[in-house]
Amino acid sequence: MNSSQFDVIIIGGGPGGYVSAIRAGQLGLKVAVVEAAHLGGICLNWGCIPTKALLRASEINHLLHNLGEFGFAADNMRFDLAKVVKRSRAVSAQLSAGVGHLLKKNRVTVINGFGRLDGSEGDNRRVSVTPTKGGEALRLLAPHVIIATGARARVLPGLEPDQKLIWSYREAMVPTELPKRLVVIGSGAIGVEFASFYRNMGSEVTIVEVAERILPVEDAEISDLARKAFEKQGMKILTGAKIVSVSKGADTVTLKVEAGGKTQEITVDRVISAVGIVGNVENIGLEGTAIEVDRTHIKVDPYCRTAEKGVYAIGDIAGPPWLAHKASHEGVMCAEMIAGRKVHPMDPLNIPGCTYCRPQVASVGMTEARAKDAGYKIRVGRFPFIGNGKAIAMGEPEGLVKTIFDAQTGELLGAHMIGAEVTEMIQGYVIARTSELTDEELKETVFPHPTISETMHEAVLAAYDGALHF
Structure with a gap:
């Protein structure tokens, strides 16, 4: 040796x-x-x-x-x-x-x-x-x-990838043909990104999630907006759902899913399992x-x-x-x-999370619920994309930026975003948290116009009742 x-x-x-x-x-x-x-x-x-x-x-x-x-x-x-x-x-x-x-x-x-x-x-x-x-x-x-x-x-019993009907991320990335009907199990970042890709390419997509909401690690308000956007695109979403059984056919898969006190059968061409690591x-x-x-x-x-x-x-x-x-x-x-x-x-808490579905989702720091659970008295600011000129000009008026501040110290506890290009924008808030900037410094920061990033400034101002364009 x-x-x-x-x-x-x-x-x-x-x-x-x-x-x-x-x-x-x-x-x-x-x-x-x-x-x-x-x-x-x-x-x-x-x-x-x-x-x-x-x-x-x-x-x-x-x-x-x-x-x-x-x-x-x-x-x-x-x-x-x-x-x-x-x-x-x-x-x-x-x-x-x-x-x-x-x-x-x-x-x-x-x-x-x-x-x-x-x-x-x-x-x-x-x-x-x-x-x-x-x-x-x-x-x-x-x-x-x-x-x-x-x-x-992670592999669930009964949902082991077989490279034909049940896919892991590897098979989902190299399809030889587009499945007409698809179930994605799991709605974390990997799951919703695949759901977004296949829906935008024309597949009928159903998301099955065991938690009570999709994107469960994100702020609840952002998760709700994401669900509405996905459903508007034609996705079907089942939350609080449990896979009861899986039955494979020659070229289809039938899932028996229990959700909301009801059990239903869903037959699709392919299943993507995205249930963690x-x-x-x-x-x-x-x-x-x-x-x-x-x-x-x-x-x-x-x-x-x-x-x-x-x-x-x-x-x-x-x-x-x-x-x-x-x-x-x-x-x-x-x-x-x-x-x-x-x-x-x-x-x-200074590590940003980015999900590249359509619309994109990005966040850093505490969610509103976590900040409250930690005992903070908070101020929350929200600014919608519909109030931003660049977003409207781009044809991307659906989105929201949400900020969470410590009401006593002005510390930026968290920031949560959904909409076009937010995965590029979140870094501004990451720098703010890493540099320990407060609401005062962020209020005084000049954001270029016209940019979607102006929504970030407005969301800070909104936490203190000072939003200018909404």
Whole structure:
């Protein structure tokens, strides 16, 4: 078994792992990344990036079928699904290759294989690697190891993906034909994004959600507006719903669903299961260590340190929020800490959430309900897109920006948005929270006109009865 010495070894090359490796390389550390499948991880190859390419195509399809609103007309509009999927895969391939270039540029050693903790030697942690394509096993040594193995889709009994009738996110991203009828189980970000894509491409879509509302982690008011928008688009939505049974036919699936005290049967061509994730904690050598696992996720302190000396965990494997940008931030924090730099622990309430359905949803900080439960006396501001000139000019008048402030201190406790381009706009509120700005600074901030971002300013003013355009 060959051995190599490094300053830090990273197990997993996703958005947490590869970003951590780049930053560690920039700081002069000798770094190895062990990746079993593809650089960029699920996010870049089978998640965040390719789904956005698909959603862009579906937005174009929606616009093409509503040209009359803008004074245009076209006949015989159609799309080539194979080309839509091909473009999505090409975008991922391009970016994955770019990650490899960046790692090489920063002198990071990339090892294709399955890595696992394998004890220690003196001050070093030992990581054994089984090469993906066979060959002699490797032994890597480093005083620091970062676990970034990510997560996989949760599978419900009876709804195991079969690559034909019941799809996971992977099959849903590479359809060979458009299903006429589709059920999406789960209405988190992944579920509603797929529901949005297929509905905009022409499928009949039903969302089945076990919680009492869709997008359950979002502010209740935003969830309600999203439901109304989806139903206006023709989606059917069942909340507080339970799958009683699943029956597969030759090319259809029949679900018996219990919701609202009633049971109904729904027959569709395909089912997408999007019911959460499970951390990849198996076969990575946690046995015999002090590392603690809670519901498939590794327990860490605010600096991503596990209970095992010299071992860190970042990204999805380290618990919520399960977001690529959270993983990357944690990776940079670990790299800088290992290099001896002073770092600040991550505050989960400053991590924005973005959902790229139509209309988009974005948020940061506390929901109104959570702020009340925490004992805050709050002020709430709301501003609708219908009061914004740019939104009306774009043909996107449906949306809302909601702000939540501490009535005593003026702290921005949370911000919640639904509408066009809100995933680009939310960063303004993230900066405000990170910089600990109060309502006074936000009121005095000048927003450019005409932009949809003016709704953000108006929502701040509205919390203090000062909205100007509504």
